[in-house]
Amino acid sequence: MNDTIKKYIPDVATWEITLKCNLNCLHCGSFAGRNRLDELSNKETIKLCNDLSDLGFKGITLMGGEVFLRKNWFEISKEIKDCGMALSIITNGYFKPDKFISDLSDVEVDCLLVGMDGATEETHDKIRNKKGCFKKSVNFVKKAKQENLPAGIITTVHTMNFSELPQIHEFVKKEKIIWQIQHAIPLGRFPKELLVSKEQYYTLGLYIKKLQNNYKGEKVPYIGNHNFGFYSKKIGNISPLSDWEGCIAGKSIIGIQSNGNIKGCLALSDNFIEGNIRKRSIKKIWEDPNSFVYTRRFDIDDIGENCNNCKHKNTCKGGCTTRSSTMTGKPHNDPYCFYKIENELKL
Helix, strand or coil, X not given: CCHHHHCCCCCEEEEECCCECCCCXXXXXXXXXXXXXXXXXXXXXXXXXXXXXXXXXXXXXXXXCCHHHCCCHHHHXXXXXXXCCEEEEEECCCCCCHHHHHHHHHHCCCEEEEEXXXXXXXXXXXXXXXXXXXXXXXXXXXXXXXXXXXXXXXXXECCCCHHHHHHHHXXXXXXXXXXXXXXXXXXXXXXXXXXXXXXXXXXXXXXXXXXXXXXXXXXXXXXXXXXXXCCCCCCCCCCCCCCCCCCCECCCEEEECCCCEEECCCCCCHHHXXXXXXXXXXXXXXXXXXXXXXXXXXXXXXXCCCCCCCCCHHHHCCCCHHHHHHHHCCCCCCCCCHHXXXXXXXX
C-alpha cells in the first residue's frame, strides 16, 4: 500500500441504504422520496458490510431516505453487528414503533436517532411536510427508551426552528436522551433563505457549549455535528472530534449512496463521487492515491478568500468541505467559522 494512504484510518461510514422516503422534508439534502432505480441488491449490501469491516471501519451509520423502507434493513444491520462494527440508525420515526423496536433490540443497535425539528406539532409537521409527524416521532423515541434502547433525537437547525431549541431541550432533559444538533446548509430541497445568519450560527455554538458544560458527566450528551467551528477563542471545541485538523471526508469517514457510489462525505454533491463499488471495490477506492484529493492532498494554495488571512489556515484547511463547496463553489473556503465570526464582530 502507498505510504501516503496508510495514515488514513477508516472509522465511520454513513450509508444511505435507500433513497425511498415516506416524508418530504424541506431540509432534505438529497431530494429523498423515490428509491433509486439502480439501488444495491440485497446480496450486494451484505457483501459491502463485509468489505467495510475487512477494510477496518469501526462503525456504520444507516440512513435514507428512510432506513425502515428498505426491506432488508434488518439483515444489513445484523451483518454490520456480526462483523464487529458499531451500528447507528437515523430514522424519521414516522411509524408505529412496535413494528421495529423488537428488531432493534434483537440487533443491539448502538445508537438510534429520531428526527425532531420542532418543539411543537405546528413547526415539526410543517418542516416535515406531513401532519402527525411530531406525535409519531415523540412516540417512537419514548417507546425506544421504554425498551432501553440507546435512543436520541437529531435536529437540523435553521430559521424556522432556531427559537424553539430551548423547548426541544426540555424534552431531551425529561427523556434523558442524546441530542445531536446540526446546521442546515442549502443542499437539495433546503431553501437558502432559511439559512441561519452568522450571528445566529455563533449563538448556536454558544448554546451547545453551554449545554455541554451544564450537563458534563451526565448521561445526556449534546453533540454538535463535526462541521461546527472552528478555532473559537470563546466556544472551544463542541464537535465529537478531539481536534479540528481539517475536513475528515475521505480521511477517516466516507459516504455511500444507495446505488454504491462512494463520496468522502454523504452530504457532498455528486461532483465528489470517487467511484462505484460495482466497478471497483471499496478497498480499491479507499486506497487509490487519486481518491479524495481535496482533503488528502491539501495544499495551502488551495485556501479560498474567506480563509486566506487566517492564522489557523494550515491546520484548519478551510473548514467543512460540504458547507464550503455548497456555499462558495469550492472547498477550503468555509464562510461559517467561529474564529472568523469573532473577528468580524469583534467578539
